[in-house]
Amino acid sequence: MYDVAIIGAGVVGRALAYTLSSFELSVALIEKENEVAMGASRANTAIIHAGFDPTPESMMGQLSVEGMRRCYQLCEELDVEHRKTGSLVVAFEESQKSVLEILYRQGVENGCQGLELIDGQETRRREPKLSEGIQAALWAPEAGVINPWEFTLAMAEVAVRNGVVFMPDREVTGLAWQGDHYQVTFSLPEVVQARFVVNAAGVNSDLIHQMVATSAFEIVPTRGEYYLLDRTVGPLVHSVIFYSPTTQGKGVTISPTIHDNFIIGPNSEIIEDRSDTGVTRTGMDHIGEMAIQMLPSLDLRANIRNYAGVRANSRRGDFYIRMSAEHFLDLAAIKSPGLTCAPSIARLAADLLEEAGLPMRKKSLWKGGRRVIRFKEIPEEERQAFIKDNPLYGRVICRCETITEGEIVAAMKREIPPVSIDGVKRRAGTGMGRCQGGFCGPRVLEILARESNRHPLTVEEDGMGSFILTAETKGGCAHD
Ligand SMILES: Cc1cc2nc3c(=O)[nH]c(=O)nc-3n(C[C@H](O)[C@H](O)[C@H](O)COP(=O)(O)OP(=O)(O)OC[C@H]3O[C@@H](n4cnc5c(N)ncnc54)[C@H](O)[C@@H]3O)c2cc1C
Incomplete structure (x- = not known):
């Protein structure tokens, strides 16, 4: 019997496990894949957003700036690769300029610091390779880039060090309330019991919700595809460059990575299959076109990989965070900027669990911190x-x-x-x-x-079943 079972070991489930690990609680973190960060938390743009995108009345708006600041703090405490680069949203025409003004006002209300509306000339002074066609931009100095896998892993490692039980390879197939606890069932013949259940299942969060409550939201899986460019192409830009956003999302981005490569993308396409992370010619062409409009000298031949991630968008257009049934908390529909908001979502989740009756007593001994040797540094x-x-x-x-x-x-x-x-x-x-x-x-x-x-x-390449070697061809394997 666990006090809390968290379903989903993405950045949100992990951030909550990290937070709960400092309390006298037994916590299980259940994941259907063989690893942490196998969903949206591994395939995204890796940006720590400054917090001007969401409207102030939305949950995303209320959690963004707190999340962004806590992200930087956690990166320092847990030795996670990150860099504060600042970001520019660029506008080519009048209608886009008025979007920048809206974003500026939202950002100020959300608590972003140092926002500036600048003209095209000043934009090119700061980023000389950007297009002559850019008329204005919104500068946000607090934005940055992060290693999203390492961020998720780092919180996971500290959580496990402090007693959280990580249970990979277990797909939750059923949840049954037993009067004072849940019975969690899997595809395996095994059962976990927990007094509280937290749904952090990303793109499957509506399916988990429906196991205990009537449908309240529907996930509309929305794929975003990317180019990853070799660092030999750079330096192209120093900060994160966003095309002025549309109703479809934040718009195509050109961003340096923490390893000095460049990410170009994403597009936004609603898909049927929630697990479809394939890339398409049409998607790539669209991204390339938008990126070249911003950065005419961009050479896409420096492409070393393409990938795609699936956003857990819902028609509500906001995170779905609430106690939806007895002892059942939804951390659902966590779309962008969910990576940035994960620490503030975890803080809110811990508050909601406490209000719902989870006893929260701080541990007298909690082992935090983390250091990694990066030999080349x-x-x-x-x-x-x-x-x-x-x-x-x-x-x-x-x-x-x-x-x-x-x-x-x-x-x-x-x-x-x-x-x-x-x-x-x-x-x-x-x-x-x-x-x-x-x-x-x-x-x-x-x-x-x-x-x-x-x-x-x-040995597998990646997810379960992705074996690389199929048979010995010459015999005499050293491992026999
Ligand atoms: C294309 C794209 C770009 C983005 N860019 C950014 C960005 O630059 N900055 C930013 O802040 N945010 C960004 N985001 C958003 C951010 O990546 C997500 O909001 C965040 O990663 C969501 O984390 P999560 O833990 O909720 O979901 P996930 O990381 O998807 O984790 C959910 C986990 O639940 C597991 N699971 C699902 N079903 C079950 C089940 N039945 N049983 C057990 N386990 C299950 C999955 O395997 C998965 O590991 C982007 C997202 C996408 C897709």
Whole structure:
């Protein structure tokens, strides 16, 4: 019997698990995939939004600025890669200029600081490669970029260190209220009991809601596709550049990543299949066109990967956060800026759970904080000492990103070890560069199998069933 079962290990479920881990509570975090951050939390634009987009009366408006500030604070406390870059929303015509004015007023009301409306000339002074056609822009100095996987993982690691039980590979198929607790059932023959249940199931949050309450909202899965450009193309821009938003969303963005690559996208397309993260020629063409309008010198041939994420949009146009049934809390329809708002959503969720009767007593001992060794960032003079201490730091596995075997092995020893090649990528950064794992993939597979004492045939690329090797061809496998 757990005090709280959280369904969904995306950034929202993880932020809540992190928050609850500082109280005397038993918490289970249930996830259908084999890893954390397998939904929208891994495939997004990775922007810490300043908070001018949502209207002040919306829940998103009320949670944005608090979320943004807490994001930066958590990134410092948990050693998560991030950078405050500022953002520009650019306008090419009069109608778009009036949108900027609306955003400015909303931002001021939401509590954003340092917002400025600037003309085209000033915009190009700050970002010289932007188009001559831009007439005005809204500057928001508090926006930034983040490593969204690391953010989710970092909160997860601290939560697990402080007693939260992570239960991957369990798809919730049923919830039954038993008078004083819920019985949570899965696709596996197994049951979890919990006094409170929190629905943080992202794009499936309406389906989980309907297991205990009448339908109150419907998720309209909306796909956003992207180009990822190699860093050799840059520097293109220093800040995040948004095309003036439309009713469809925030508009196409050109953004530096924390690893100095560039993300171009997303578009916005309603789809039937909630799990469809494929990219399309039409989507790519649309994104390319909009981006080139903002940045005429953009060379899309520097593309090293395309990907897509699915937004948990609802027709209500806002987050759906409330106690919807006895001891059942919805953290549902968490669309953009849900990554930025995750910490403030978690704070609100903890308040709502307490109001609903969950006893919240602070733990006397809580182990916070987190540090990661990023070998390439260590000053040259200190590297030798590191290698002397642990020769694995002297073996570079990923040549594009200069990631050493020492970093991979360290990732394997953390609170939630990776179970797949992409899991190593998300923790250590292997395969993030130009060759996208073409060279280091087989070596990562070997290390993963060796360190987790598994047969190489059982190692997956990413989600469940994505095996890489199908059979031995020459016999004599060292792991037999
Ligand atoms: C294209 C795109 C761009 C975005 N850009 C930004 C941005 O730049 N900045 C920003 O702040 N926000 C952005 N967002 C929004 C942000 O990514 C999301 O709001 C946030 O990641 C949502 O987190 P979540 O935990 O609610 O959902 P998810 O990350 O989707 O997590 C939900 C989890 O629930 C699990 N699950 C689902 N069903 C079940 C079940 N039955 N049983 C068990 N587990 C289940 C899923 O596997 C998943 O891991 C963007 C979103 C998209 C899609």
